[in-house]
Amino acid sequence: MKFYYFHLxxxxxxxxxxxxxxxxxxxxxxxxxxxxxYNQYLDxxxxxxxxxWDGLCVNEHHQNCYGTMPSPNVMAAMLVRRTTRxxxxxxxxxxxxRDNPLRVAEEIAMLDVVSGGRVISGFxxxxxxxxxxxxxxxxxxxxRFYEAAELILxxxxxxxxxxxxxxxxRYPYVNPWPRPLQKPHPPVWCPSQGxxxxxxxxxxxxxxxxxxxxxxxxxxxxxGEYREACERYxxxxxxxxxxxxxxxxxxxxxAKARELAQKHVMWxxxxxxxxxxxxxxxxxxxxxxxxxxxLANPPTxxxxxxxxxxxxxGYLIYGSPATxxxxxxxxxxxxxxxxxxxxxxxxxxxxxxxxxQLFAEEVMPHFREDAHVDETAGVGR
Amino acid sequence: MPAARELSIRGTPIHMLQEGxxxxxxxxxxxxxxxxxxxxxxxxxxxxxxYFPSHPGHGGSPAAEWIEHISDLAFHYxxxxxxxxxxxxxLVGASFGGWIAAEVATMASHRLASLVLxxxxxxxxxxxxxxxxxxxxxxxxxTTVFHNPMAALALAPPDQSIETLALQYRQGAALxxxxxxxxxxxxxLRRRLGRIAAPTLLCWGAHDKVAPLAPCxxxxxxxxxxxxxxxxxxxGHVPHLEEPDAAADAVSEFCRLRGGAG
Numbered sequence: 001m002k003f004y005y006f007h008l009x010x011x012x013x014x015x016x017x018x019x020x021x022x023x024x025x026x027x028x029x030x031x032x033x034x035x036x037x038y039n040q041y042l043d044x045x046x047x048x049x050x051x052x053w054d055g056l057c058v059n060e061h062h063q064n065c066y067g068t069m070p071s072p073n074v075m076a077a078m079l080v081r082r083t084t085r086x087x088x089x090x091x092x093x094x095x096x097x098r099d100n101p102l103r104v105a106e107e108i109a110m111l112d113v114v115s116g117g118r119v120i121s122g123f124x125x126x127x128x129x130x131x132x133x134x135x136x137x138x139x140x141x142x143x144r145f146y147e148a149a150e151l152i153l154x155x156x157x158x159x160x161x162x163x164x165x166x167x168x169x170r171y172p173y174v175n176p177w178p179r180p181l182q183k184p185h186p187p188v189w190c191p192s193q194g195x196x197x198x199x200x201x202x203x204x205x206x207x208x209x210x211x212x213x214x215x216x217x218x219x220x221x222x223x224g225e226y227r228e229a230c231e232r233y234x235x236x237x238x239x240x241x242x243x244x245x246x247x248x249x250x251x252x253x254x255a256k257a258r259e260l261a262q263k264h265v266m267w268x269x270x271x272x273x274x275x276x277x278x279x280x281x282x283x284x285x286x287x288x289x290x291x292x293x294x295l296a297n298p299p300t301x302x303x304x305x306x307x308x309x310x311x312x313x314g315y316l317i318y319g320s321p322a323t324x325x326x327x328x329x330x331x332x333x334x335x336x337x338x339x340x341x342x343x344x345x346x347x348x349x350x351x352x353x354x355x356x357q358l359f360a361e362e363v364m365p366h367f368r369e370d371a372h373v374d375e376t377a378g379v380g381r
Numbered sequence: 382m383p384a385a386r387e388l389s390i391r392g393t394p395i396h397m398l399q400e401g402x403x404x405x406x407x408x409x410x411x412x413x414x415x416x417x418x419x420x421x422x423x424x425x426x427x428x429x430x431x432y433f434p435s436h437p438g439h440g441g442s443p444a445a446e447w448i449e450h451i452s453d454l455a456f457h458y459x460x461x462x463x464x465x466x467x468x469x470x471x472l473v474g475a476s477f478g479g480w481i482a483a484e485v486a487t488m489a490s491h492r493l494a495s496l497v498l499x500x501x502x503x504x505x506x507x508x509x510x511x512x513x514x515x516x517x518x519x520x521x522x523x524t525t526v527f528h529n530p531m532a533a534l535a536l537a538p539p540d541q542s543i544e545t546l547a548l549q550y551r552q553g554a555a556l557x558x559x560x561x562x563x564x565x566x567x568x569x570l571r572r573r574l575g576r577i578a579a580p581t582l583l584c585w586g587a588h589d590k591v592a593p594l595a596p597c598x599x600x601x602x603x604x605x606x607x608x609x610x611x612x613x614x615x616x617g618h619v620p621h622l623e624e625p626d627a628a629a630d631a632v633s634e635f636c637r638l639r640g641g642a643g
Contacts, residue, residue, distance in 0.1 A: 022516070132516055137561040139554050278516050283553030283561075291550050295543045 001332045001367040002375045004055035004089060005048035005356070006245055006341040008067035009041045009075070010272055012264075019276035021064040021129040028065070038068075040349040042075075046082050047353055051360035054375070055087035057245075057341050059191075060094050060126065062133040066272035073107040080115040087376065088115055091191045091210060091341075092122020095152070096144035097134045101169060102176060104148070105155040109180040117181040120376065122189045122210070123149050125198075129279040139284030142197065144168050149188075156185035187380025189243065194222040195290050203229035203237070208380055210243040210341070213269075213302070216314035216330065219244060223335055239338030240375040244331055248342040249318040250359045260355075261318035262307050264345040269310065273302035321362030332367055339375060383418050383426070383433070385441075390460045396441030397434040401426030404494065404642035405470040408433045409458065409478030411619065412514070412556050413536050415440025421621040424629035428637065429471065434461060436481075438555025440548075451503070451559045451567050455484035462492055471636040472579075475499040475621055476591070477556065477565075484570060486577045493579035494642035497632050498601065500589050500618050504571040506600045511565040511591060515557060528588035528617030535622060565591075574604040581608040582635040584628060586616030609635070 017024050045056045058075040061067040072090045093104045112119040125145045131138040147166045160175030180186050190202040191210040202209050209226050211219045230237040247265045251257035310316050317327045331337045346352040383400035406429035415435035425431050437445035472493050474482030479501025486496045523533045538545045585598040602610045613620035621628040
């Protein structure tokens with residue numbers, strides 16, 4: 001199994017506002033504290049590479065305390081020059097949120113060339129709330145996503161210049177300099193929440209599918225749908241197309257880990273993902289079929305998730321190194337996930353570094369039968 | 382009880398309520414108003430032949446993927462008039478429906494015996510930004526739209542079933558297609574209002590918080606040549622729901638004096 005270190009770069013705080021997204025006033029943001037946090041978080045990423053993590057994951061979110069990376073490419077740019085080995089996974093750029101998606105093609109190519117071909121390019125629609133922050137019409141989300149992805153892939157793979165004339169994006173000259181280093185292009189990942197349409201789209205193109213903060217049962221179901229779709233497209237999914245993102249807390253003992261998980265991981269769900277209800281469901285963001293599936297089996301709102309549910313359903317993993325090893329077997333052996341993205345938070349920078357080291361020394365080595373494999377070979381393109 | 386009709390308008394299926402005898406009156410509903418035959422319509426049907434279609438994607442009308450812009454809806458209603466064989470109609474639109482009606486009037490005033498706009502949105506008004514309705518939950522919407530929240534009960538959903546929630550989502554999406562950004566207006570419309578040649582009545586709730594009388598109502602009154610402005614003292618954004626009798630009487634009185642519909 002491959003291990004990727006994932007960070008939201010949260011601005012951890014308590015507040016009584018109804019939403020941590022879109023409307024939580026930025027007067028709460030203290031840039032002085034932000035300076036410290038950003039630099040600690042970047043140090044953690046660099047530390048992760050030294051400890052043996054295979055990849056480092058950044059991501060895009062807007063106007064919230066949950067994750068302060070409105071531009072993942074800016075953070076990736078800082079990492080490519082401070083690391084030498086790890087993949088830099090941008091999970092991802094919110095394509096429909098861009099009025100000029102060619103900029104994504106350009107920036108990813110820049111990062112790929114500078115990093116010597118270590119970049120993984122996630123394509124996402126952006127979660128529901130981003131449509132309130134960016135004012136992009138959510139009824140265009142899916143169509144803009146497909147069109148921008150097509151444009152970017154063509155810009156990376158076809159010799160320019162060529163004209164592009166889409167419904168949303170039109171260019172007389174598509175001819176970005178630089179071109180990406182990896183051939184035919186950097187691997188593309190699809191972080192998603194399991195909509196049938198996206199599963200199909202990713203499977204058809206061999207783009208790895210990443211499930212973020214999802215109960216294990218649902219991961220198993222979506223992986224099943226993804227594998228089936230791959231077979232329909234005439235191939236067997238590699239395990240490196242099945243990626244999972246789950247927060248892990250490993251400590252000296254189960255009790256110690258439980259305490260840290262309860263305190264720090266639950267913040268992500270209970271506060272970080274607290275959202276004014278309309279922000280969860282911008283009109284037209286989902287197809288009506290997806291909406292009906294959701295309504296038939298409504299998931300617990302993250303803000304109402306209890307620690308017991310989170311533990312039971314596998315929203316998070318905690319324990320001593322031995323316990324965490326056991327729990328990870330479910331992902332590695334039963335779900336056959338090839339890549340595990342994990343965020344870690346020990347409550348302070350120093351404690352987080354300790355947890356990372358414990359995980360790297362006591363957990364990772366037990367899952368390294370594929371150490372010689374390049375997880376990006378033949379997938380994502 | 383009005384008759385329910387299913388029509389196909391140049392290939393787009395729609396659901397329409399219809400009742401009454403007399404000059405033709407086409408009513409264009411606002412968001413959430415599809416298929417709600419209420420005292421306002423009942424009263425108008427005593428004097429007019431009232432046509433009350435649901436916009437595509439609203440109420441009983443299925444979503445239409447070809448609708449991308451408010452002018453698509455305006456052309457759709459010119460098609461509706463053609464399909465009904467109505468040469469000239471009194472056109473009455475409320476809120477979002479008022480926006481569509483105004484677009485229609487800028488295109489084809491000659492098809493209108495008169496135009497009544499009830500608290501329309503649709504133009505950019507200096508000094509006003511429409512509150513972002515898509516970001517509001519139901520209680521916030523009720524307080525924003527209604528001066529008398531009890532009047533909102535008439536629009537309350539019958540239940541919380543998957544069918545009802547899916548309908549609400551579909552209606553929200555149909556509205557968002559044309560009204561998310563710019564929110565609730567067409568940047569080109571205000572300049573074009575000067576083209577409206579149909580006699581125009583503006584009905585406005587004194588307590589409208591979506592599009593307040595000042596500056597919104599006053600702007601419309603300035604931009605449409607010869608428009609009359611009638612204010613409803615006990616209404617917010619929806620006088621036809623909050624003061625249905627007074628609003629219906631104002632419409633009837635205005636339209637009766639301006640015949641030629643049929």
